[in-house]
Structures are given as structure tokens and as C-alpha cells.
Amino acid sequence: MPPSSLTPGKRFPDLDLPDHEGRPRRLADLPGGDPLVLCFSRGWWCPKEQRFLRALVELQSEFEVAYARIVVVSVDEPGVQAAFRAGLGARFLFLSDAERRWLGPLELEETTDTTHAPYQPYVFSLRPDLSIHAAYAGYWSFGRPTLEELRTDMRAISRDIRPDWEL
Amino acid sequence: MAGHADWHWRGRRFGIDPRCLADPAAGRPAVLGAWAHVCASPDPEARVLFDATEVQQARRDALAWWFARLGDDLVCLSTLSLDASHYGGAITVARTPDAFADDPFARIFPGTIERTDAFAAVLPPPGPVLERYSGAPWPAGSFAPA
Numbered sequence: 001m002p003p004s005s006l007t008p009g010k011r012f013p014d015l016d017l018p019d020h021e022g023r024p025r026r027l028a029d030l031p032g033g034d035p036l037v038l039c040f041s042r043g044w045w046c047p048k049e050q051r052f053l054r055a056l057v058e059l060q061s062e063f064e065v066a067y068a069r070i071v072v073v074s075v076d077e078p079g080v081q082a083a084f085r086a087g088l089g090a091r092f093l094f095l096s097d098a099e100r101r102w103l104g105p106l107e108l109e110e111t112t113d114t115t116h117a118p119y120q121p122y123v124f125s126l127r128p129d130l131s132i133h134a135a136y137a138g139y140w141s142f143g144r145p146t147l148e149e150l151r152t153d154m155r156a157i158s159r160d161i162r163p164d165w166e167l
Numbered sequence: 168m169a170g171h172a173d174w175h176w177r178g179r180r181f182g183i184d185p186r187c188l189a190d191p192a193a194g195r196p197a198v199l200g201a202w203a204h205v206c207a208s209p210d211p212e213a214r215v216l217f218d219a220t221e222v223q224q225a226r227r228d229a230l231a232w233w234f235a236r237l238g239d240d241l242v243c244l245s246t247l248s249l250d251a252s253h254y255g256g257a258i259t260v261a262r263t264p265d266a267f268a269d270d271p272f273a274r275i276f277p278g279t280i281e282r283t284d285a286f287a288a289v290l291p292p293p294g295p296v297l298e299r300y301s302g303a304p305w306p307a308g309s310f311a312p313a
Contacts, residue, residue: 021235023290030293033311060295064227067300067310069293082235091230093293128311162310 003107020081020094035157042118125153170303177209182248184307195287207256228271234291243289251302
């Protein structure tokens with residue numbers, strides 16, 4: 001179960017973190033009126049994360065024409081994220097919490113990994129105002145959303161926020 | 168803010184991401200002494216559909232590596248629209264011209280380098296959206312309620 005503050009209907013906190021180029025960002029600035037998949041990832045070293053992010057890269061060619069966004073948060077340094085992102089062929093944003101400032105406030109610490117102190121791999125489907133539509137606990141890999149589930153989430157949010165959905 | 172502003176270059180009028188144009192009164196101070204790489208032609212007939220594959224791919228390249236290649240030198244980037252459907256070029260503004268030889272938009276219309284004080288700093292779009300919002304020049308605009 002996600003922390004009680006990160007359940008559907010609640011507003012996700014407005015994270016302030018540098019992106020993979022080290023530029024300061026605020027989460028609230030990123031949706032720009034579009035739905036957003038927010039993925040907390042352990043880090044580049046984890047084979048499960050590599051596989052899941054390769055799947056998100058498959059999805060980006062749909063998102064790029066469907067007005068939906070993807071953001072990944074990990075504890076990797078920005079320079080490491082930039083290299084990992086380039087290797088994946090990703091065209092979406094990574095946010096770096098190398099200082100682990102948001103781990104505690106979000107209650108998403110993965111306490112079983114004492115080497116890296118990473119995030120638990122949670123995925124959230126967010127509305128443009130950062131309210132949570134769906135949350136997926138990915139500590140066990142099969143807990144993560146399938147691409148079809150993310151498509152379904154984006155469809156549900158888009159249907160709700162686009163006044164001309166049925167033109 | 169509207170989805171585009173007018174910008175004039177060598178006798179042509181283009182639509183540009185309005186956030187790129189410096190306007191201190193609106194909180195967009197100019198980056199002085201910047202360098203603009205204008206990948207456009209003064210030929211009034213020079214135009215390509217925004218949906219053309221080469222224009223799509225240049226936008227993908229911008230998200231994949233061009234913004235990263237520019238790094239801290241980046242000031243702003245906008246495609247240049249002629250109308251809701253047609254691409255007239257792109258402009259990348261940077262603090263040095265060092266990376267301009269790699270500009271993916273120069274594959275469509277070759278670039279011209281100019282010194283400028285007219286532009287403001289704008290963060291790169293988060294991606295991966297390539298499509299335009301109601302015909303605005305990418306990456307401007309939004310479908311968010313005003």
C-alpha cells in the first residue's frame with residue numbers, strides 16, 4: 001500500500017528537484033495541462049528498473065502525439081541520469097533526488113536496500129493538477145503497471161479533462 | 168499568454184514561443200550578448216509542413232540530445248511557424264555558439280548565426296510531447312484552461 005498521503009484522490013506534493021541536466025524544476029510545472037506518469041525508480045543499477053524504463057521508452061512514441069507526459073525520479077546524480085537516459089533513448093524528463101530530500105517526506109524509502117537507499121519503485125498516474133488517479137507499488141515487479149494500464153489511466157484522465165473529448 | 172508571438176527576421180514574419188522573447192515587465196529579462204542560430208530561409212516560399220517526418224524527427228532529436236548538448240549554454244529554443252500547419256524554421260539561442268554545428272533543425276533549413284539581446288531564458292520542455300497545442304509553434308502552448 002502507498003503511504004496514506006499518496007492514494008488516489010490526494011494531491012501529490014510539488015517536488016522541487018534538479019532534472020537530469022541539473023536545472024531546477026518543480027513538479028507542478030511539468031504537466032502543462034496534460035496527464036502525467038510519475039515513476040519512482042531505484043536507479044540505473046537495478047535490472048528491474050532497466051527493464052521497466054525500457055518499457056516506458058516504448059510508450060513515449062504514443063505519449064509524444066497524445067499529449068501526456070512521463071517523469072522519472074531516482075536517487076542517481078543528474079550526470080548519471082543523463083547518461084542512463086541517453087542510453088535508454090528516452091525523451092522524457094528525469095528528476096534527481098541524490099540528496100534524498102523527498103524520500104522521508106514521501107515515505108517512499110526502500111529500507112531493504114541499505115547500499116543505495118533508493119526510492120521504492122512506485123508509479124503514479126497524475127492529473128494535471130497533480131491529484132493522484134492511480135498508484136502502483138512496484139517493489140515486486142508484477143506490481144508495476146502494464147503499458148496497457150497506463151494507457152487506460154491516461155485515457156480516463158484525458159476523457160475527464162478534455163472538454164472536447166467527444167467532439 | 169497566447170500560444171505564439173510574432174517575430175520578424177529578414178522580411179519574414181514567424182510565430183515564435185512567446186516565452187522566448189525578452190520582456191522585463193513580464194518577468195522575462197533578456198540574456199544579453201547571446202547567440203541565435205536561426206535555421207530559416209529569407210525566401211518567402213520556404214516552408215514545410217510541421218507534420219513532415221523531418222520536422223518531427225528534429226523535434227525528437229531536440230528532446231533526446233540537443234538540449235543536453237547545449238547544457239548550461241541554452242537560453243531558449245522555438246520552432247518558427249508560418250500558420251497553424253506550416254513550419255518556417257527554428258531558432259536556438261545560446262550563451263555561446265559552440266554547439267550550433269550540431270543543430271538538428273539545420274537539416275531542414277541551414278542556420279545563420281547572429282548576436283542578440285532579444286531573448287529570455289526558457290527551460291526545455293519536459294517531453295516527450297512533440298505535437299503542437301492548437302497550432303502553436305513547438306514547444307509553446309498548452310491545453311490547460313486559461
